[in-house]
Amino acid sequence: MTFDGSAEADIRGLNVDKLVKGFGALIPTFKNYVLSGKTSAREMRWYRKGLSLATAMNALDTPTTHGVTTSMMNNTAFKARPFVVEQKWERQTSHVKKYFVESPWIALEDIKDNDVDVLGGNIKELVKAVLFKVDRRIYDVLTEAAVSGTPNPSHVNTTAATAGWSTVATCNPVLDLLNAKMEIGDGGYNAEGAFCLMTPLENKSLLNFLISVKGSSIPSMATEKIKSGVVMELLGLKIVVSPNATNDWVVTFLKSAVTYKTFLPLTSAILTDEGIGKKIRVWEEGEAILTDPLSVHILSGAS
Numbered sequence: 001m002t003f004d005g006s007a008e009a010d011i012r013g014l015n016v017d018k019l020v021k022g023f024g025a026l027i028p029t030f031k032n033y034v035l036s037g038k039t040s041a042r043e044m045r046w047y048r049k050g051l052s053l054a055t056a057m058n059a060l061d062t063p064t065t066h067g068v069t070t071s072m073m074n075n076t077a078f079k080a081r082p083f084v085v086e087q088k089w090e091r092q093t094s095h096v097k098k099y100f101v102e103s104p105w106i107a108l109e110d111i112k113d114n115d116v117d118v119l120g121g122n123i124k125e126l127v128k129a130v131l132f133k134v135d136r137r138i139y140d141v142l143t144e145a146a147v148s149g150t151p152n153p154s155h156v157n158t159t160a161a162t163a164g165w166s167t168v169a170t171c172n173p174v175l176d177l178l179n180a181k182m183e184i185g186d187g188g189y190n191a192e193g194a195f196c197l198m199t200p201l202e203n204k205s206l207l208n209f210l211i212s213v214k215g216s217s218i219p220s221m222a223t224e225k226i227k228s229g230v231v232m233e234l235l236g237l238k239i240v241v242s243p244n245a246t247n248d249w250v251v252t253f254l255k256s257a258v259t260y261k262t263f264l265p266l267t268s269a270i271l272t273d274e275g276i277g278k279k280i281r282v283w284e285e286g287e288a289i290l291t292d293p294l295s296v297h298i299l300s301g302a303s
Contacts, residue, residue: 016123016268020127020267029131030139031260033253033255034258035256039096041263042096042285044289046289048090094289096261099134101129101282101283102126103123105276106122108275108277110277130266134260139244141289142257142288142290143296151249155293155296155298156293156294158297159183161300162176164302166303173210177235177299178235179299180237180297180299181237181297184297191236191237193238194236194255194295195237195254196250197242197250198245199242202302202303229242248302248303249299250298251298253297254295256295257295258291259289260287263285263286264284266283267283267284269281
């Protein structure tokens with residue numbers, strides 16, 4: 001008979017930590033579509049970009065109470081002072097949030113009998129639970145949601161779909177996505193290569209419209225689909241499909257719109273009750289900040 005040594009019988013923290021980080025790298029999350037950074041403090045002070053210079057100048061086309069228009073810039077009188085246009089930034093304060101879960105007690109007997117199913121399965125679900133909560137936070141910040149999971153309809157760049165994408169007789173998803181790019185472009189940004197985030201329901205309706213209604217060939221699938229989450233490119237947009245988004249809303253945004261600041265990265269720990277079993281904890285701390293709201297567009301009524 002062969003007996004396990006103590007190192008083989010125990011759950012070693014190093015192996016668990018490798019499993020946690022391995023699962024975290026494999027599961028596509030919204031952190032792949034925004035900028036990433038670190039923070040050494042739980043309170044962060046940062047600045048949000050206001051109107052772009054182009055937007056500010058366009059706004060001046062309408063005479064103000066002082067009668068100032070863009071004609072003051074493009075037809076300046078001799079010896080007149082230059083017209084002043086200023087980029088504005090808003091000071092913001094955010095606090096990191098902690099995402100924290102743990103497994104039930106796993107009996108020593110279960111660990112020894114079948115450590116792949118019991119241990120590996122628990123670790124993967126714990127990692128998914130943390131990452132999906134982080135996803136929802138990034139989504140809420142991206143869409144300025146007052147209620148979690150519900151994008152804010154008063155967002156600067158928000159338009160209604162021509163019709164629900166499942167209503168093939170009247171819908172026009174192509175026009176809707178072109179409008180999204182136009183709105184982002186009006187904010188002074190280049191929307192080429194932007195991400196377009198939707199649920200599997202909207203993706204199904206979009207593909208049905210392209211293939212069954214319009215007779216297009218099936219869009220080419222990205223080679224890194226499993227890793228990146230991008231399922232195809234359409235109209236210069238990278239289509240991202242995730243159940244962590246919200247039905248009826250399609251969000252188009254640039255990667256630079258949001259930065260996710262990590263205070264504590266995805267981490268694991270093991271609690272041991274000698275002679276009983278072990279418990280696994282997984283956590284992460286960080287916060288998403290929306291620095292460029294004009295580079296985000298929200299389409300409502302897409303389902």
